[in-house]
Every structure is written in C-alpha cells, then in structure tokens.
Amino acid sequence: MGLPGVFFYLFSAVLLASALMVVAARNPVHSVLFLILAFVNAAALFLLLGAEFLALILIVVYVGAVAVLFLFVVMMLDVDFAELRQGFLHYLPTGALIGIVILCEVLIAVGGWAIAPGELASVPVPTPPADALSNTEAIGNLLYTRYLFYFQLAGLVLLVAMIGAIVLTLRHKEGVKRQSIAAQNARTPATAIEIKKVEPGRGI
Amino acid sequence: MNPIAAPTGDELLTILPELLLAGGALVLLLIGVFAKNSARAVMMLSMLLVAAAIVVLFLVPVDSGPAFYGAVVLDPFARFMKIATLVASLFALILSSGSRRKEVSERFEYPILIMLATLGMMVMISSHDIIALYVGLELQSLALYVLAAINRDSVRSTEAGIKYFVLGALASGMLLYGGSLVYGFTGQTSYEGIAAAMIGHDLEVGLIFGIVFILVGLAFKVSAVPFHMWTPDVYQGSPTPVTAFFAAAPKLAAMALLVRVVSEPFGAAVDQWQQVLVFLAIASMVLGAFAAIGQNNIKRLMAYSAIGHVGYALVGLSAGTEEGVRSVIVYLVVYLAMTLGSFACILSMRRADGPVENISDLAGLSRTNPMMAFFFAALMFSLAGIPPLAGFFAKFYVFSAAVQAELYALAVIGVVASVVGAYYYLRIVKIMYFDEPAAAFEPMGGQLRGVLVLSGAFTLAFILFAGPLNELASTAAGTFF
Numbered sequence: 001m002g003l004p005g006v007f008f009y010l011f012s013a014v015l016l017a018s019a020l021m022v023v024a025a026r027n028p029v030h031s032v033l034f035l036i037l038a039f040v041n042a043a044a045l046f047l048l049l050g051a052e053f054l055a056l057i058l059i060v061v062y063v064g065a066v067a068v069l070f071l072f073v074v075m076m077l078d079v080d081f082a083e084l085r086q087g088f089l090h091y092l093p094t095g096a097l098i099g100i101v102i103l104c105e106v107l108i109a110v111g112g113w114a115i116a117p118g119e120l121a122s123v124p125v126p127t128p129p130a131d132a133l134s135n136t137e138a139i140g141n142l143l144y145t146r147y148l149f150y151f152q153l154a155g156l157v158l159l160v161a162m163i164g165a166i167v168l169t170l171r172h173k174e175g176v177k178r179q180s181i182a183a184q185n186a187r188t189p190a191t192a193i194e195i196k197k198v199e200p201g202r203g204i
Numbered sequence: 205m206n207p208i209a210a211p212t213g214d215e216l217l218t219i220l221p222e223l224l225l226a227g228g229a230l231v232l233l234l235i236g237v238f239a240k241n242s243a244r245a246v247m248m249l250s251m252l253l254v255a256a257a258i259v260v261l262f263l264v265p266v267d268s269g270p271a272f273y274g275a276v277v278l279d280p281f282a283r284f285m286k287i288a289t290l291v292a293s294l295f296a297l298i299l300s301s302g303s304r305r306k307e308v309s310e311r312f313e314y315p316i317l318i319m320l321a322t323l324g325m326m327v328m329i330s331s332h333d334i335i336a337l338y339v340g341l342e343l344q345s346l347a348l349y350v351l352a353a354i355n356r357d358s359v360r361s362t363e364a365g366i367k368y369f370v371l372g373a374l375a376s377g378m379l380l381y382g383g384s385l386v387y388g389f390t391g392q393t394s395y396e397g398i399a400a401a402m403i404g405h406d407l408e409v410g411l412i413f414g415i416v417f418i419l420v421g422l423a424f425k426v427s428a429v430p431f432h433m434w435t436p437d438v439y440q441g442s443p444t445p446v447t448a449f450f451a452a453a454p455k456l457a458a459m460a461l462l463v464r465v466v467s468e469p470f471g472a473a474v475d476q477w478q479q480v481l482v483f484l485a486i487a488s489m490v491l492g493a494f495a496a497i498g499q500n501n502i503k504r505l506m507a508y509s510a511i512g513h514v515g516y517a518l519v520g521l522s523a524g525t526e527e528g529v530r531s532v533i534v535y536l537v538v539y540l541a542m543t544l545g546s547f548a549c550i551l552s553m554r555r556a557d558g559p560v561e562n563i564s565d566l567a568g569l570s571r572t573n574p575m576m577a578f579f580f581a582a583l584m585f586s587l588a589g590i591p592p593l594a595g596f597f598a599k600f601y602v603f604s605a606a607v608q609a610e611l612y613a614l615a616v617i618g619v620v621a622s623v624v625g626a627y628y629y630l631r632i633v634k635i636m637y638f639d640e641p642a643a644a645f646e647p648m649g650g651q652l653r654g655v656l657v658l659s660g661a662f663t664l665a666f667i668l669f670a671g672p673l674n675e676l677a678s679t680a681a682g683t684f685f
Contacts, residue, residue, distance in 0.1 A: 105413055108409050108410075109385060109408075109409055109410030109413050110410065146273050147273075148211070149219075149271075149272035149273075149275040149276065150275065150335055150339055153327065153336075153339045153340070153343065154339060156226060156320065156343055157339065157342050157346060159230075159320070160317070160320050160343060160346045160347050160350070161346060163233070163313055163316065163317065163320075163350070164317075164346065164349070164350035166313075167311065167313045167317070167350055167354060167356075168350065168353055169356075
C-alpha cells in the first residue's frame with residue numbers, strides 16, 4: 001500500500017466523515033465549517049493524483065470564495081433551521097424509499113460492470129507525457145481549443161445567473177446620497193470657498 | 205503540444221445565428237444599462253435581432269458536419285426546429301410588447317433574457333454531444349426561472365419562479381446522473397460515439413438506467429406526466445406574457461431535443477425508450493384531458509392543455525419511425541400556432557381595473573367582441589381536434605404514425621382522451637357564445653390582434669399549408685433515417 005495509500009485512506013475517511021457532518025450538524029455555521037474541511041480533504045486527494053492545479057483551484061475558489069460567502073449568508077440570513085427541519089420525520093419514509101431505490105439502481109448498474117481482461121494494461125497514456133507539460137498548461141490547452149464552445153457557453157450561463165440576481169433583487173432607492181468623485185475633483189477654490197466679510201464686533 | 209486549432213469559417217457559419225443572438229444580447233445589455241428609459245428600444249432591437257437570426261438560418265449552408273469538435277451540428281432537422289423556435293420567441297416578444305404589463309414592458313432585461321433563453325434552446329436543438337445538451341439546457345432553464353419570477357413584487361410570481369427552479373434543478377440533476385451513467389458505460393459523450401458503442405452487443409443495465417434518467421430529465425422539461433407538477437403553478441403564477449413564451453418556444457425546443465436524443469445516440473435502443481415514451485404519452489394525454497375539466501383559471505387550463513398536447517406529440521415519437529418524427533414536427537408547429545393565438549386572446553382579457561384570468565370572465569364575448577370570440581372559438585375547436593381545423597390534422601398524423609407502428613392501444617387511448625379533452629375546450633366556446641355577457645374587455649392592442657388573426661388564419665386554412673408543411677417536415681425528419 002505504501003505511504004500514498006495510507007494518506008489516501010486518511011483523506012478519504014475525513015472527507016466522508018465531514019461530508020456526513022455537513023448534513024447532520026445542528027448548527028448551520030458548523031455545517032459550513034465541515035464543508036470547508038471536506039473541500040480541503042478533496043483538494044488533498046487531487047494532490048495525491050498529481051492534479052495540483054485542480055487542488056489549488058479547489059482551495060482558492062471553493063474554500064476561499066464560495067464557502068466564505070456561504071458562511072456570510074448563513075450568518076446574515078436569520079434562517080430558523082429548527083423550523084425547516086420540522087417536516088423531517090414526516091418526509092423521511094418517502095425520502096428513504098427514493099434513496100433506497102437509487103442505491104439499488106447504482107448497485108445493479110455498477111454490479112454489472114466487468115473490466116475486460118487486458119483493458120487495465122492498455123490504460124490511456126496522455127500525449128504529450130505528463131511530465132513534459134504542467135497541469136495548468138494541459139488544462140489550458142484543452143479548455144481553449146477542444147472545449148472552447150462549452151467554455152464560452154458556460155460564460156453565458158454565468159451571465160444569465162448574474163442578470164437574474166440583479167433583476168430579482170436590485171431596487172433603486174430614491175434619495176440615496178452617493179459619492180461623486182468626479183464632482184469632488186472638479187471643485188475649485190471658487191466653488192468650494194466663500195469669503196464672508198465680517199464687520200468687527202458683529203459676529204456672523 | 206496540441207496544435208491550437210482556431211475555429212474554421214465553416215464552423216463559425218454553423219453557429220452564426222447563435223453568435224448573432226449572443227453578441228446582440230451583450231450589446232443590448234450595455235444599451236439597457238447605460239441609456240436611460242431604453243426598455244422600449246431594447247425590446248424593438250431584440251425583435252429585430254431574432255428576426256435577423258431567422259433570415260441568417262435560411263442563408264447559412266446546412267449539413268457541413270459537426271462543428272467545434274462535435275459539439276453542435278446544423279442539419280435540416282436543426283434548421284427547421286430552430287426557425288420554428290425563433291419564430292415562437294419572436295411572436296412571444298411581439299405579444300409582450302403588445303401587453304400593457306409594467307413588469308414586462310418597463311424592464312429592459314426582459315427581452316434580453318428571452319434572447320438568452322432562445323440561444324440556449326438553439327444550442328439544445330443542434331446539440332451533438334451530451335455536454336452541449338446539458339449546457340444548452342441550463343442556459344435555457346436558468347433564463348426561464350428568472351423570467352417566471354420577474355414580477356418580483358407578486359407572491360404568485362416569485363412562488364412560480366422558486367417552484368420552477370427547485371423542480372428544474374432536480375430534473376437537471378437527473379439528466380446529469382443519466383448522462384454520467386451513459387458516459388461511464390460507453391466511454392463517449394458525442395452522439396455518434398454513443399450510438400457506435402451501443403451496436404453489436406446487449407445493452408448493459410447501467411446504460412439503460414442512464415437512458416431512462418436522461419428521458420426523465422427531459423420529460424420534466426416538456427412537462428410530461430408524471431413530471432408535470434410544476435406546470436399549472438408556473439403557468440398561473442408567471443406574468444401572462446411570460447406564460448405565453450413558456451407555452452411556445454421552450455416546449456418546442458425541449459421536444460426537438462427529445463426527438464434528437466432518442467433518434468441519434470439512442471437510436472439502437474428503441475425497445476428501451478419506446479416503453480418509457482408510451483407510458484409518458486398515455487399518462488400525459490389522460491391527465492391533460494381529465495384534470496383540465498375542473499379548472500376555472502384560463503392559464504391553469506392552458507397548462508393542462510399543454511400537458512395533454514405534449515402527450516399527443518409523444519405518441520408520434522413513440523412510433524420510432526420517420527413517419528412518427530415527421531408527425532411530431534407537424535404537431536409542434538400546429539400547436540405553436542394555436543397556443544400563440546390563444547395567448548393573444550388571454551393577454552387581451554383586461555378590464556379597466558387590470559387583467560382578469562377566469563374563464564367566467566369570457567362570458568358572452570361573442571356580443572361584446574365578436575372578432576376575438578370567433579378566432580378564440582376557432583382556436584379552441586382546433587385544440588380539441590375538430591376537423592377541418594389544423595389541430596385535427598396534427599392529431600391525425602400522430603395517431604396514424606402510431607397505428608403504422610402497430611401501437612394500437614396507444615392510438616385508441618389517444619383518441620378517447622382527445623374526446624374527453626374536447627369537453628373543456630367546447631365549454632369555453634359555450635361560455636363565450638351562449639352565456640349572459642359579462643363586462644366588456646378593453647379593446648385589443650394592434651400587436652395582439654395581428655398575432656390572433658395570423659394564428660387563426662393558419663388554423664382555419666390549414667389545408668392550404670398542410671402539403672408544404674409536411675414536405676418541409678419530411679426533409680427535417682429525414683435527417684435521422
């Protein structure tokens with residue numbers, strides 16, 4: 001098994017346990033923290049596979065941005081999770097039934113899986129060889145050539161999501177005072193200063 | 205190093221209409237943000253762009269093979285269905301500009317979202333790879349969720365948006381799950397590759413699961429029973445112009461995608477998907493016929509009518525023959541015409557104090573607005589499938605395709621369901637012609653009247669168009685056989 005094997009099982013075990021805790025934790029903030037733990041362990045698994053670019057992207061994007069955003073959302077929205085869970089027992093039988101059916105399907109589907117003899121010997125080898133090209137280059141080469149169409153289309157999907165968020169939530173309030181830097185910079189002494197002649201002994 | 209292959213001119217021509225819509229949407233977005241009070245102009249420009257995309261589709265060469273490493277293809281089927289979808293979107297935009305709903309006419313994002321949804325539909329229709337299928341579907345669905353909730357100050361509209369979003373996300377999950385199973389068992393995501401991998405041996409159980417899950421995901425999108433739950437609420441809750449759009453373009457695109465998926469990658473597994481489609485067809489026809497009877501809201505009624513009509517279209521598809529696909533294409537075009545006309549009527553159900561949507565509000569329409577009552581009645585007769593109107597021929601084609609494929613039970617159930625369904629369509633005619641008049645509606649706008657007359661004329665004089673339409677549909681259906 002060796003050292004990589006030990007680490008594989010370590011990271012996998014922690015990953016599964018923390019994924020379970022994401023669902024099971026009572027406090028939603030704890031759920032998000034367990035989610036971060038799960039992400040970090042998944043990143044470690046990527047590292048074991050030699051996919052260092054994906055590992056770091058996972059940490060930078062998911063832990064650094066998405067999970068922290070989640071944390072803010074969970075803390076700022078006053079969601080009563082106890083109330084959300086009220087129907088839990090009521091819906092449990094249906095949910096469990098569907099879960100069992102899908103589990104059976106997966107078992108049947110994967111159980112019928114046979115690896116043809118000799119198939120393992122002919123594992124596809126990346127061209128050019130993996131050590132001639134860094135991860136980032138390899139992904140970039142594919143993403144901007146072979147998958148260019150999907151890449152651009154995914155960009156449009158994100159654009160729609162952004163338009164949607166703005167359409168559904170942005171409200172223009174009347175009477176909000178905003179800073180206008182241009183107007184501030186354009187001020188001259190003539191517009192900013194007013195000279196008052198004060199006669200002695202009279203005050204303003 | 206991989207050679208960096210720039211897209212060739214042919215490839216760009218293949219997606220020229222898509223490029224036009226995408227680029228146009230981006231430019232219109234900038235215009236909408238930076239020009240004050242430009243909603244009206246953006247609406248007009250988006251109509252122009254959609255019309256331009258239709259013209260471009262007539263001009264670009266067809267069948268230059270898959271483009272972008274097999275992502276999309278522009279074959280005769282794709283061209284026909286894309287033109288139909290673009291026409292549907294164009295008319296939905298015309299209907300929206302004719303309606304006096306503030307949430308639609310005052311927001312420049314509305315036509316842009318419709319354009320982006322249409323773009324997603326076009327990618328779906330010409331998809332040649334499971335990834336393209338999924339990304340196109342998501343682009344379409346995401347824009348539709350936002351459109352459903354666009355009247356954000358109305359509880360019903362936001363509820364419709366949320367319901368549509370949650371169930372749609374579930375359907376997407378199913379579709380992805382199925383797609384990954386298919387990829388796992390065939391090792392391919394391209395339609396050609398999947399079809400090639402299925403020939404010459406028995407299908408694995410996992411692959412069949414994959415096919416079923418993909419069909420379930422698509423059945424959600426076309427609102428076939430038992431995956432139809434969202435339809436009545438979304439139809440009722442969304443602003444009426446949005447409902448008109450939902451009833452026309454996305455249905456067309458999702459059915460086209462279903463036709464492509466069962467004919468291209470899974471063409472070899474007819475026995476597997478045929479049973480699923482037969483079940484979906486029977487359940488949709490029966491539920492569409494019976495559940496609509498008790499409805500009082502005209503938009504809910506149209507939702508159940510849509511479910512029923514999807515069932516009839518699926519009858520043609522379950523035949524699994526060229527004849528069947530041709531009948532589905534004709535059915536979709538006819539349904540498109542009928543539904544746009546009906547929504548032109550529903551949009552003009554409006555009194556001084558706002559829009560109304562109860563069937564009882566139509567009472568005595570023949571005396572207060574004879575023109576509208578006449579065309580609406582013609583459309584209802586056609587939706588019921590009464591000869592010699594368009595709806596009859598559409599139903600006749602799908603049932604004869606089913607009979608030729610020896611699916612007798614399916615055809616018989618379909619005929620019975622359409623007889624039951626005729627009841628609620630005829631009830632509307634009866635209310636319009638024989639009940640005591642309710643207060644008159646405000647006069648119809650020019651755009652609405654134009655759409656209604658066009659669709660009414662198409663329905664009434666379908667015999668004249670039947671020949672050419674069938675010929676075009678045969679060319680389109682010939683793509684797969």
